[in-house]
Amino acid sequence: MIVVIMVADVLTPVSVHLGPLLVVAPAITASFASPRLTAAIGALAVAADVLIGIHDEGLGTLNVQVGLGGLVVVSLFVVLFALIRDRQRRELTQVRSVATVVQTVLLRPVPERLGPLHLASAYLAAEAEAQIGGDIYAAVRTSHGTRLIIGDARGKGLPAISEAAALLGVFREAARRSPELPALVADLEDSFDLTQGQSDAADEVYAESFVTAAVLDISDERPILSIVSCGHPPPLLLREGRVISLDVGRPAPPLGLGGLGEPQYVPTEFSFGEDDLLLLYTDGVIEARDAAGIFFPLERKAARLTGEQPAALLKGICDDLLEHVGGRLGDDAALIAIRRIAGT
Known part of the structure; x- marks a missing residue:
């Protein structure tokens, strides 16, 4: 020039x-x-x-x-x-x-193998530059099986991240010492109330915060899994080409809303045998819309991938999800896939 x-x-x-x-x-x-x-x-x-x-x-x-x-x-x-x-x-x-370091600590990828289970996890951020958000997941090995949590903090900004981090810390500690699943969920509710109590009572951001979560206990010895749902979307069980929604009869309120009443954390049992594949997800997956406003058809997409291993299943779903929304999600999305390995 x-x-x-x-x-x-x-x-x-x-x-x-x-x-x-x-x-x-x-x-x-x-x-x-x-x-x-x-x-x-x-x-x-x-x-x-x-x-x-x-x-x-x-x-x-x-x-x-x-x-x-x-x-x-x-x-x-x-x-x-x-x-x-x-x-x-x-x-x-x-x-x-x-x-990136915070997300690595907060949302560590689940181990590929825990006892008789083969696992995989995925996290998709709604914002291109975001590294952390309010969606959470974790898996902990216990003496009798494996416990998992997946949840979605409904607060915004740093309060949601703070609550997610606190909740995961309590879960990783309490999952090993709480003998029963209801006691574990009660500990999570108590810790959530404590976290909110330490914040300014006039802070409306904290006052409106809560976490939907599903807490699971998968036994090593018996082909069953137990679920306590706190207002979270039901997991999907993929079995022999079929997709079964594991709806609990009466879900408990989301964590953080227990003060509205006396929540009853009653676990619901489902069969989970060899080669069964379990899919956990947050509502950022099922509420994702395309340009025409159509929700992402998770069950139909998952039905085509029932024979896949957990990592391949999540890759296929994530690829389909991003294609459905045109490459940009409106909300964070987290997924976990678990397969019970045959012969274990």
Whole structure:
């Protein structure tokens, strides 16, 4: 651009001074280059303007000197802009790296193998730049089997993340020491109430927060699983090409709303035998809509993948889900797939 402007100035009459157009060179450079390169292009533009003034024999005129001064000032400003942008970019990179570490700690992928179970997990963030959110899942090995939780914190922003982290911490600890599933869920409710009680009572964000969750206990010895649902969508059981919705008779209120009454955490048992495949998910999956407003048909999509291993099942569902919504989810989505291995 500098060369083109210099050539154009040479070819035009002396009365036409094109030097001020050189400001576009450092201005455009600042949009993508480093401050050092922006400064170098600015200096080159100033030097080119001086050469144009010498060539036109007008370097001593007020018009050329004002244009040259304006070019210097603009070049300094765009270098300052490049410096500020680079500093903000470094800060954003640091924040993203911290968020990635936080998500790794908060939502550790479930182990591929726990006792007689083969597992896989997936998490899809609604925001392209987001690393963490309110959807949670975890799996804990106990002396008699495996316990799992999947949930969706309905608060917003940092309160939802804080509650999710606290709830997962309590689950990972209490799942090993609570002998019965109802006692485990009661501990989760108590911890949620404690977390809210430590916040400002006038904070409406915390006051409106709660967590829908499904807590499961899968026995090693018996081909059964027990579920306590706290207002969470029912898991799907994939068996011999069929998809069975594991609806509990009377779900308990979401965690955080136990103060509205005396919740009864009654587990519901379902058969879960060899080669059965269990799919847990949050409502970000089933409430995802396409451009026409049609919900994602999870059961129909899962029915085509009943013979797959857990990781392949989740990959197929996630691919179909992103295709359904055009690549952008309206809400976070978390999934866990569990298969009971034959012969164990």
